[in-house]
Amino acid sequence: MGMAFSFLIVVALIMVVTLGVGVAGLQYMFGVIIPYAAIAIFLAGMAYRVIKWARAPVPFRIPTTAGQQKSLPWIKASTFDNPSSTAGVIGRMALEVLFFRSLLRNTKMELHQGPRLAYHWEKWLWLGGLLFHWSFLIIFLRHLRFFTEPVPSFVSRLEGIDGFFRFGVQGLYITDIIILVAVTYLFLRRVVIPQVRYISLPADYFPLFLILGIASTGILMRYFFRVDITAVKELTIGLVTFSPRVPEGVGILFYIHLFLVCILGAYFPFSKLVHMGGIFLSPTRNLPNDSRARRHINPWNYPVKVHTYEEYEEEFREKMKMAGLPVEKG
């Protein structure tokens, strides 16, 4: 259900831009206005989400503890899985953000004959996720060649490494293939595994289809149905220098690609994709486990009015004596 719905939305988006550019001739709309709007929504949306998270109070340490806490000197503490210091937290966060360490711990539970419970290593999701995210990052950075003039040397070097293999006389970007395979895997996993399929929503399928659409239009445009790449850069450079112009004769495939990217950018801050920012703000990951070493006092604790036993006895001593109740002070 959600799958068909998401797929139809992506198809509808492609139809919109195809009709808009191909039939109605709205090149300026899809080439300039929508990209600017998408960038603005992306930046403002990300700032809004992050600031909203920053306002949420986190008075206590609530890290997930996945290893031995720092204790007596002869007990070996787990620096990254149960960090006790800022350095440990930085290490834990770096490993989490760059290598998805907590996903590597993923296990699969199965009930066998017997009955016997077994836990398997399940590394495919970690591998698929890692390949997808790294390919996406490299592809994103590679695209800087369209947005900078002169092109920074690190972009050229990245292209050189990524385009090590050849397709005809062109460099074949290995990340182009990896991202397609990885996204397809991440999609198939949702379809094939019944439990995952059961919890999958349109919001899970839509980004996958959108990214698949972006990657495939990009690949088609680069290797098969070429567009005038010089004109494309004229357009993109026009955007970043705030002197937008729409050159003649850029293929429709480019506008489809650009429009889907704009949709992704504008959708980003308001969807699950915002985990790009959220990962840094996960209190279960970014806090050191020092609750026993340091006392954390809730900063908005109001002074609680207490009435201690001593005060109680002061107040009622005579009455207690008369009633024959024992008192502590004569």
Added chain:
Amino acid sequence: MNDSRYIITGLIVFIVLVTFPFWANAGKAAPAPAPSLDTPAIQQLPEKQCVEATAYMRTDHMKLLDEWRTQVVREGKRIYVASNGKEYEMSLEKTCLECHSSKAQFCDQCHNYLDVQPDCWTCHIEPKENK
């Protein structure tokens, strides 16, 4: 609670990084390449027309060159019949560079603009520049 300054710093770093193309290119004019067609061979042509239409050559020249490479090196065919029926010898140095004699104008300008690094000149002899 008192982490706001770190979070805001991180957010600012993120926004600065994401908007890199905007401030890196700020105030710079980056004119699109406009190769000059003024070479002796082109001037002598009665009709200024490449082997195929200009739009096709702009987008697909690399595919054409790849096709020529396959035809010549692997099939041993040397004659290309263009879509308008004209015949050309499939040769980068003899046919392409005859008219497009300036590598700086016709190759490097766009390739540098788009940071494309073709490896034509690892086998072919780079033309001597006639400026």
